[in-house]
Amino acid sequence: MNETLKPLIKIENLNIIFNRGKLNEAHTLENINLEFYPHEYVILFGPSGCGKSTLLNVISGLLPPTSGKVEVDGRDISAFTEKDKLEYHRRKVGMIFQSFYLVPTLSIADNVCLPRAFVNDDPETRKKDALNLLKRFGIEAQGEKFPADLSGGQRQRVAIARSLINSPAIIVADEPVGNLDSKATYNVLTILKELNEVDKKLVILVTHDPTHLEYGDKVIHMQDGKVTKVVEVMDKKKPGVEIDEKYLKEKQKMDEEWAAFKKGTLGKAWELHQKGQLDQEWELVKKDELAKAWKAFKEGKLGEDWELGGEYELVKKSELGERRKEKIAPELLALMQSFRNLTPDQLGTLLIPFKAQQIFSHVFFHIPDAQLNEAKKIFQDYIAGGITAEDLEKRLAESEEKGGAGWDKYQAKKLVEGVREIFDQVKKIDFGNIEISTKDISDYLIEKFKLRMEDMEKTKFVEYVKMRLMNELNMDEFLDLADRPVMKGGVGLDRRTAVKVAREMEIIMLARYSM
Secondary structure, eight states: OTSSOOOSSEEEEEEEEETTSTTTTTEEEEEEEEEEEOOOEEEEEETTTHHHHHHHHHHHHHHHHSEEEETTOOOOOOOOOHHHHHHHHIIIIEEEEEEOOTTTTOOHHHHHHHHGGTTTOHHHHHHHHHHHHHTTTTTTTGTTTTTTSOOOHHHHHHHHHHHHOOSEEEEEEESSTTOHHHHHHHHHHHHHHHHHTTTTEEEEEOOOOGGGGGGGGEEEEEEETTTEEEEESSSSOOOOOOOOOHHHHHHHHHHHHHHHHHHSSHHHHHHHTTHHHHIIIOOOOOHHHHHHHHHHHHOOOOOEEEEEEESSSSSEGGGGGTTSSSSSOOHHHHHHSSTTOOOHHHHHTTTTTHHHHHIIIIEEEESOEEEHHHHHHHHHHHHHHSSSSHHHHHHHHHGGGGOOOOHHHHHHHHHHHHHHHHHHHHHHHOOOGGGHHHHHHHHHHHHHOOOOOHHHHHHHHHHHHHHHHHTTSSSSHHHHHHHGGGTTTSSOOOOHHHHHHHHHHHHHHHHHHOO
């Protein structure tokens, strides 16, 4: 590195100690001294638990040092005021995570815009900038879709676009390809390389994969909270991935089969299952029956012998005769005149999305779709800081003629109470007092979901909440430990409760990041 060039980030005698002065005192980082220069591609490498993510959290300003200091552009980030911290997170550092952290109820374009929503710039300008980033990464066509509609690789590209929307000088990526297949991994590594070489960003990548080491300018090896060596990479490798030709042919064959399968009624049900909507919202067919259907399709029998019946079970066509003797509603008969080649069961399946939306709105909201959409817009204003919680409740309950959403006052109040509850938990998170924060968040989750645990399970639960707060566990790992039997080191919650707890935890984490 050119000696005349000043480091962008300078770390001196950094130590992170948890439970200081107690029997379980843990030295997570010890005497770290490092320098990161502009336009470098630095890789933090080491096994799980070695302190990589903790170091990244310190650099990102999310975790204060126990001792020592971290300077960015010559300023000690520990001395930042609250306003300085906000500006640092918004303008200086772009963060990319393994679990994406996209807001499921926002469109892809709005997810990318989210960090800009807090700086009060022109909505049209930030939307245009977001679409330009999506176009750059080949996913502009997905702009109006939602995260559940995208693959893992596409969601990570959205997360990268979001990290760039405020043009930060530093990009930190915490195991960004840990949940991706080989092709998506290649795409993400290529983008990171481009951000470093073309956009001149300082890129800091956390990884435990040794095949990534040749991509950077410098590799920092870590073990047990210490830097064991720093290696300058002389022969840098262009990001790539070797894919077996046999695998490519098999994948192409499967893709063709899947394209054909999706055209049928059962294929649509399978898509709902893949999105996680089948059991939770639709309850169309059982998973084992879908597996039978896939097998029947592969054997060439689906069109001949099998289809979805009136109760959305997988049945043979020969068994449908008795069911078709039932009286058909006049409205359905009218539709059959327009779609002469479809059976009543097939027409019913075509109407499922419409029926589900209307029933859902009636049962849960009792308001039409237009009011739901208006409510989402108002809620986005609240998240962006444009209105207070009181304003949110008032506007939700105001009539549409006055620019409100036309909600029932009780529903508006209930929503605002739920939002306040989440942000109240966010305010409790203080990495300088992580033990207190962990206890507060754990108590909240236990109370909210009425968790009944013995002392041993509660101790484990509190430990895993702390690890999730510290990003030592990702969302899937936290869910797995909450759901895992006690005898295998887990908390022993039933699967449904574990999912609810994990989702609540992720919303709290996301809300904290957005503040």
